[in-house]
Each structure stands twice: as structure tokens, then as C-alpha cells.
Amino acid sequence: MNIAVIGGGYVGVTTSVAFAHSGHRVYLVDNNPHKLAHLSNAQLPFYEEGVKALLQTHVDSGNLTITDDLTATLHHSSIVFITVGTPSQANGQADLSFVNAVARQIGQTMQNEQTIVIKSTVPVGTGKRVKEIIAMELTRRNVDIPFEIVSNPEFLREGKALYDALYPNRIVIGYDSKKAKAVMEQLYNDTNDSILFTSINNAEMIKYASNAFLATKISFVNELARLCERVDADITVVTEGMGQDKRISPLFLQAGVGYGGSCFPKDLQALQQIGQKYGTPMTILQAVENVNHTQVNWFLDKVSQRLGSLHNKHITLLGLAFKPGTDDIRSAPSILVISQLLAQEVQVTVYDPQATSHIKKRFPTIHCATTPLEALHDAHAAILVTEWPEIVNIDWKQAKSFMKESNLFDGRNALSPHYMKQLGFHYEGVGIHG
Ligand SMILES: NC(=O)c1ccc[n+]([C@@H]2O[C@H](COP(=O)([O-])OP(=O)(O)OC[C@H]3O[C@@H](n4cnc5c(N)ncnc54)[C@H](O)[C@@H]3O)[C@@H](O)[C@H]2O)c1
Numbered sequence: 001m002n003i004a005v006i007g008g009g010y011v012g013v014t015t016s017v018a019f020a021h022s023g024h025r026v027y028l029v030d031n032n033p034h035k036l037a038h039l040s041n042a043q044l045p046f047y048e049e050g051v052k053a054l055l056q057t058h059v060d061s062g063n064l065t066i067t068d069d070l071t072a073t074l075h076h077s078s079i080v081f082i083t084v085g086t087p088s089q090a091n092g093q094a095d096l097s098f099v100n101a102v103a104r105q106i107g108q109t110m111q112n113e114q115t116i117v118i119k120s121t122v123p124v125g126t127g128k129r130v131k132e133i134i135a136m137e138l139t140r141r142n143v144d145i146p147f148e149i150v151s152n153p154e155f156l157r158e159g160k161a162l163y164d165a166l167y168p169n170r171i172v173i174g175y176d177s178k179k180a181k182a183v184m185e186q187l188y189n190d191t192n193d194s195i196l197f198t199s200i201n202n203a204e205m206i207k208y209a210s211n212a213f214l215a216t217k218i219s220f221v222n223e224l225a226r227l228c229e230r231v232d233a234d235i236t237v238v239t240e241g242m243g244q245d246k247r248i249s250p251l252f253l254q255a256g257v258g259y260g261g262s263c264f265p266k267d268l269q270a271l272q273q274i275g276q277k278y279g280t281p282m283t284i285l286q287a288v289e290n291v292n293h294t295q296v297n298w299f300l301d302k303v304s305q306r307l308g309s310l311h312n313k314h315i316t317l318l319g320l321a322f323k324p325g326t327d328d329i330r331s332a333p334s335i336l337v338i339s340q341l342l343a344q345e346v347q348v349t350v351y352d353p354q355a356t357s358h359i360k361k362r363f364p365t366i367h368c369a370t371t372p373l374e375a376l377h378d379a380h381a382a383i384l385v386t387e388w389p390e391i392v393n394i395d396w397k398q399a400k401s402f403m404k405e406s407n408l409f410d411g412r413n414a415l416s417p418h419y420m421k422q423l424g425f426h427y428e429g430v431g432i433h434g
């Protein structure tokens with residue numbers, strides 16, 4: 001099938017590459033000249049394992065065209081995926097200006113029948129609104145071109161984006177006409193995965209509900225971790241025991257310095273705003289956010305208690321990206337950690353295999369090391385923020401010899417407390433310090 005994808009970010013690029021890989025003819029449209037320049041040369045404006053190679057393959061094979069020409073793209077395609085950003089506005093509501101702008105552009109330029117698929121994460125009711133915008137533009141042009149609206153939310157995880165796009169563990173399709181359903185069935189006909197066909201409103205709600213539930217699991221466990229420290233219990237064992245109940249599952253029970261990223265923080269805000277709009281406050285989500293916002297400070301209190309005053313101390317952050325496998329620092333806990341440390345006049349050194357160039361733009365004064373050992377040199381303490389394999393597998397014996405004081409704070413419970421203590425570290429994790 002001929003597919004247009006509008007918005008060349010993490011989701012748009014990965015979706016395009018995956019469709020091209022399945023044999024579809026894909027046109028990827030972006031309006032940011034900087035991103036276009038990168039993508040046209042098969043360069044990724046972000047780090048995501050495997051995507052660059054496949055982008056190159058399909059640009060070369062001619063299956064994937066990168067362009068800024070939406071009009072020509074619509075002419076070539078019959079399915080249009082909207083994958084533009086939906087960032088938070090100041091009040092937490094999802095900013096739909098990019099989605100609405102694309103809808104207007106589609107209505108203003110489409111010449112042939114289209115199935116318009118919203119993949120961006122959007123509040124319930126957006127599908128209906130996009131339909132109205134397109135219909136309004138067609139009326140203004142005095143043309144009658146049939147079109148369908150579909151909601152097909154994206155569930156990929158950064159760091160595993162390509163795998164998730166090629167082998168999604170579920171596909172949700174919200175539709176309101178038989179024609180739209182038939183098009184989506186044809187598009188996904190080679191997949192063995194389960195497809196949930198439902199209403200557009202349900203599909204839109206499923207996306208926010210999923211992210212909110214995952215974030216709730218994390219904050220629940222993080223709060224429990226604080227209690228575990230008080231009662232001389234170990235959160236890793238508590239969650240292991242909990243996770244053996246299939247109804248709970250062991251996934252997303254990893255205590256740490258909190259969740260970050262481009263999705264959970266903004267989507268939780270957006271869902272709360274939807275609740276407010278419809279007079280149904282999302283009280284649980286307020287608590288989830290509250291725990292997440294305070295988790296970094298709670299963890300840094302442990303560091304100050306150990307070091308006494310943080311003033312003029314040298315502290316090394318190991319990991320900056322909001323999770324391993326990405327260079328994304330959007331709402332990453334590392335940003336909060338660095339801000340708090342700089343506010344207390346700490347000398348901060350950081351190491352991350354992919355994200356240092358991004359953090360340098362935000363905090364120009366911090367020292368970015370190129371290896372973990374260089375970063376640890378002369379440090380009073382190290383804080384592990386992102387559990388990259390390059391960090392977890394440091395030669396910790398050697399690392400200890402590089403440090404001024406051997407204080408190790410593991411913000412992801414990624415290291416063996418027993419082994420670190422054996423090496424002579426003062427080791428503290430999250431919810432495991434008895
Ligand atoms: N990043 C993820 O892991 C992820 C996963 C699932 C869902 N989502 C959702 O998918 C959506 C996109 O996320 P992202 O991280 O890919 O965003 P992003 O900000 O990385 O990319 C969005 C792209 O859209 C482009 N764009 C904006 N307006 C445009 C227009 N009028 N025409 C053409 N291009 C335009 C921008 O230049 C940018 O390249 C969001 O709603 C997000 O919540 C993201």
C-alpha cells in the first residue's frame with residue numbers, strides 16, 4: 001500500500017521504516033529543515049538502535065521517500081498517518097496545534113480518497129475534531145472527497161522502538177466505518193498479533209490509560225521502597241514476591257529515581273486535564289505524580305546525609321538518558337539531579353554513552369567525561385541514574401581506586417549490593433538499605 005507518514009520524530013521515522021520493511025511504499029513528511037536534512041541523508045536526528053541501518057536500506061531501495069511536500073505525498077498515498085508531537089502546554093493539557101495544523105493541511109490539499117490515521121497520543125475527542133477540521137476545509141474548497149478517520153495509538157518504547165514497531169505486542173484500531181476497518185485490516189493483514197478493533201474514543205482512552213497505569217505501578221513501588229528502608233525490608237525482594245502473582249506481573253515494578261521520558265510525564269498531565277474537563281478528577285494520578293516529583297529529592301537526601309554538606313563536593317552522574325538505549329533526555333530524572341546538585345554548588349561530572357551532547361546544551365558548565373572511569377576520577381560520590389550496560393558493567397574495583405571517596409548511590413538498583421559492599425563501597429540503592 002502507499003502510505004504517508006506526517007511527522008519525522010521517534011514515532012514517525014520508526015513507523016515509516018517498519019512499514020517500508022513490510023513492503024509498503026512510504027512517504028515520510030517533516031516540515032523541520034534540520035530534521036529533513038538529516039533524514040534525507042539517512043541520518044537519524046536521535047539515537048535508536050537499528051533504525052538508522054533500516055532507514056538507509058529503504059531510502060536506497062526506493063521504498064521510503066523523505067520529503068517536505070505534503071501535497072505531492074497525499075497525491076501518491078491513500079493512507080495518512082499523523083505522527084506529530086503532542087507536547088504539554090503550560091497547564092498540562094496536550095498541545096494539539098501540530099495535529100490540528102496537519103488536519104487543516106490535509107483538508108486544504110487532498111485530491112483523492114484518504115484514510116487518516118492518528119498515531120500521535122491525543123485526548124479523547126481528537127479524532128472527532130480532526131474529522132470536523134478536514135470536513136470544514138473540504139467544504140471551504142467546495143469539493144466532496146471521501147475520507148475516513150482512524151485512531152491507531154502507538155505503544156513503542158524508546159530503546160526498543162524498532163522491535164516494537166516490527167513486532168507490536170498489540171494493535172489497537174479505533175474506527176467508525178466499515179470502510180475504515182477494511183483498510184486497516186488490509187494494512188495489518190500480515191501480522192500475527194492481536195488487533196483490538198474498537199471505537200475511536202476507546203482507542204484514544206486506551207493509550208493514556210496504559211501509560212497512566214504503568215506510571216502508577218512505578219510510583220507505587222517507589223513509595224513502597226521508601227517504606228521498606230524504614231522497616232528494614234528490601235523492595236527488590238518484596239516486588240519479586242509480588243510479581244509472582246500473575247495478576248500483578250513482575251514488569252514495571254523496578255524501584256528507582258523515578259520515571260521520565262517524552263511520554264509518561266506529559267501523558268499523565270494530559271489525562272488529568274481530561275479528567276478535570278469532564279468533572280472527574282484523576283486523584284490517583286495526582287499521587288503518582290507527587291511521588292515521582294519527590295523521588296529524586298528523597299534519593300539526594302540520602303547522598304547529603306552520607307556526605308554531610310554537598311557544597312564543593314565532586315559528584316559523578318552515571319547515565320543521563322531517561323532510560324538505556326536512547327539519547328532522549330526529555331523529562332529525564334538526571335535533569336532534576338543535576339539542577340539540585342548545581343544549586344548546592346556541587347562540582348558535577350557526567351557520563352552517558354549517547355546523551356552528553358544534549359545535556360551539555362542544557363548545563364554548559366558541567367564536565368562531560370567520555371568514559372565512566374574518567375567521570376569517576378576524584379569523585380566523592382557516584383550516582384547511577386541510567387542503567388546502561390556500559391555503566392552496570394564498569395570494572396568497579398578499578399572505579400573505586402579512581403574515586404576520592406567510595407560512595408556509590410544506585411538510583412536504579414542495577415548493581416549487586418553484596419558485591420559492591422564486598423569491594424569496599426559505601427553502597428545505597430532504592431529501598432534496599434537495611
Ligand atoms: N517517543 C515515543 O516513544 C512515543 C511512543 C508512543 C507514542 N508517542 C506519541 O507520538 C507522537 C510523536 O512523538 P515523537 O516522540 O515522535 O515526537 P517528536 O517531537 O520526536 O517528532 C514530531 C515530528 O513532527 C514534525 N512536525 C510537526 N508539525 C509538522 C507538520 N505540520 N508537518 C510535518 N511534520 C511536522 C516535527 O518536526 C517533528 O520532527 C506524540 O503524540 C507522542 O506522545 C511517542
Ligand SMILES: O=c1ccn([C@@H]2O[C@H](COP(=O)(O)OP(=O)(O)O[C@H]3O[C@H](CO)[C@@H](O)[C@H](O)[C@H]3O)[C@@H](O)[C@H]2O)c(=O)[nH]1
Nearest residue numbers: 154155156157158252253254256258259260261263322323
Ligand atoms: O519498572 C520500571 C519501568 C520503567 N521505569 C522508568 O519509566 C520510564 C519510562 O520507561 P519505558 O516505559 O520503558 O519507556 P518509554 O519509551 O517512555 O515508553 C512508554 O511510553 C511510550 C510513549 O507513550 C509508550 O509507547 C510505551 O508503551 C511506554 O512504555 C523510564 O524513565 C524508566 O526508567 C521505572 O522506573 N521502573
